């Protein structure tokens with residue numbers, strides 16, 4: 063295929079995940095000439111191959127992550143499993159994602175003003191509110207207005223919520239007694255046919271792959287962008303952004319294609335949408351005499367304040383069937399404790415519909431077969447329950463993404479370095495999540511308990527904070543429109559702009575910001 | 589617990605193998621489902637290679653014989669189920685040769701060590717032979733050592749077909765196992781539905 067650059071492009075977008083895909087679609091539809099450069103491949107064809115790769119041991123990962131292209135260093139106190147936390151390809155990490163989507167709370171935008179921690183956003187919930195609604199329509203979010211803790215909304219969800227699971231009804235007994243409120247949770251997944259995609263048919267493998275197409279992936283907006291005239295070049299790895307002599311504008315994105323050729327894509331406007339780690343890497347790789355510390359980095363904030371959400375969980379077994387692993391998504395959460403002040407970190411609780419092992423996956427790993435195996439599966443499946451939680455991590459300067467100049471990828475470029483640790487305040491919030499979980503499981507009489515708390519926690523794969531948004535060019539990378547303070551025509555789309563990350567999964571907010579960015583960028587094209 | 593051809597087709601559909609029923613009738617005797625039309629021409633049981641992508645009879649027999657060992661003793665209808673699955677599965681060119689090779693090598697080992705075709709050995713001997721080859725402990729590797737390949741292309745292929753099918757899943761309490769598009773309703777039920785009254789095919793009821 064021809065991977066050469068496009069003449070007279072208005073906009074060059076780097077990255078074809080949701081942050082790039084939505085901007086590409088909006089701008090292409092408005093008549094702009096749009097080029098999208100995507101490092102990974104297009105995963106065409108039948109998703110059943112990925113399904114089998116997920117279920118059957120011995121076939122490798124479904125999204126081809128982790129080769130020399132994706133090398134990285136993890137240097138902080140806590141190991142960061144970067145390649146489990148992202149996908150490179152048309153659709154980006156939404157190929158693998160779970161698809162839980164919710165809006166940030168009002169306080170997330172003003173945590174410093176309210177509680178003296180974190181960094182305030184230069185915009186508030188009300189600024190994003192119409193874009194949240196638009197983002198829900200773009201994703202086709204299934205949800206219900208039964209969550210008393212959610213921020214205000216003006217319109218119903220585009221699709222009806224998935225109804226609660228049998229497992230939810232077990233938790234509901236305990237939560238009722240304990241005064242813990244359960245409610246539905248937004249799913250970027252079709253509860254009915256929507257946007258030419260199938261309704262959910264219960265494959266149960268949402269993460270990492272939905273063979274039916276019911277789960278939203280950004281492929282959908284990339285395709286729509288192409289239908290509206292955008293050119294999408296896959297396997298095009300952008301290695302450097304070049305600026306003009308004055309250092310005011312980006313003039314080209316230099317990218318390398320699989321044949322080893324390097325091309326230059328020129329454009330009037332550039333949008334960086336590579337995710338919260340690769341956005342940083344590309345800015346740092348684009349250093350120059352004018353910008354020795356990397357592009358758009360006169361604040362020194364590029365790469366700093368890396369945040370993720372932390373997982374806390376608890377589970378065990380009951381003496382009755384719990385009907386897990388029919389579907390791969392959750393139908394209930396609890397946001398009651400989200401806005402609490404002690405600890406101040408946001409926290410949300412999840413009631414899992416995929417607790418414990420799946421018989422088919424267990425069978426394929428077993429060291430026996432026949433009646434022996436059946437006995438084992440009988441024992442291992444059927445009575446598990448578990449609760450999850452996401453906990454907020456506040457921005458800290460010493461959690462950062464940088465370049466490891468000692469280690470290079472297969473093209474010879476320095477790899478990203480993730481320097482990350484979990485601080486005591488976050489650990490306290492994880493313990494708080496465990497406390498609430500324990501109350502519920504105690505009430506239910508759950509046995510054979512396991513806990514993921516401060517000592518076992520891991521990241522939820524949400525890369526935030528590394529090109530933070532703010533009004534002050536001294537302390538932030540982009541302005542409230544997501545445009546770099548330093549360069550007029552460089553925009554950054556994605557969760558790297560979040561100054562503070564809350565505890566809600568980020569992608570609906572990414573989408574809302576992308577739609578807002580597209581509008582602002584469009585206005586500059588005249 | 590009776591496995592049917594329909595169960596196998598449901599698993600194949602989950603794997604993206606569809607339209608399999610057409611070629612199956614080329615070597616399967618007609619069943620109640622397929623007698624509607626063309627009994628004379630479709631109904632004959634062909635020999636090896638009657639359709640380009642039909643695996644040799646010996647391979648199908650070896651796979652059925654292995655299925656009888658790796659499936660729980662409560663499973664009935666193994667032969668029809670495995671044959672249907674194997675024929676559908678080997679329509680995938682990337683799998684066909686490796687599965688045929690693995691099954692053929694297993695059969696060769698049986699003839700060498702036990703002096704009989706794998707399919708002709710008593711079930712206990714088949715079980716023992718697979719374990720002596722280390723297949724129970726081997727990691728499944730599509731292009732690995734013999735035991736790794738047997739684990740991947742024979743044992744795990746069969747176990748996948750069984751436990752990703754609603755009928756196999758039911759044995760352990762899940763009628764909509766992972767990998768099977770059994771609809772967006774079963775997760776809401778307190779108990780397994782009645783298979784007699786529910787369509788457990790691949791259409792989904794959600």
Ligand SMILES: Cc1cc2nc3c(=O)[nH]c(=O)nc-3n(C[C@H](O)[C@H](O)[C@H](O)COP(=O)(O)OP(=O)(O)OC[C@H]3O[C@@H](n4cnc5c(N)ncnc54)[C@H](O)[C@@H]3O)c2cc1C
Pocket residue numbers: 076077078079080081082099100101102146147148149150151152153154155156158159160161162163269298299300301335336337338340341344522523524525555556557567568569570572
């Ligand atoms: C397992 C998992 C589960 C998740 N579950 C949820 C969930 O339930 N809810 C939720 O809100 N979020 C979830 N997420 C996070 C969600 O996937 C991300 O927030 C979202 O995909 C980020 O969008 P993005 O477009 O900014 O980045 P990505 O989706 O990561 O896309 C970035 C794209 O840029 C490309 N790129 C990178 N560098 C370059 C370069 N130099 N040149 C060209 N292209 C480049 C990459 O190849 C990639 O395709 C999950 C993530 C994972 C991994």
Ligand code: SF4
Pocket residue numbers: 251261262263264265266267268269271272273274275276277388389390391
């Ligand atoms: S359960 Fe998940 S993987 Fe299956 S169809 Fe529904 S959304 Fe897709």
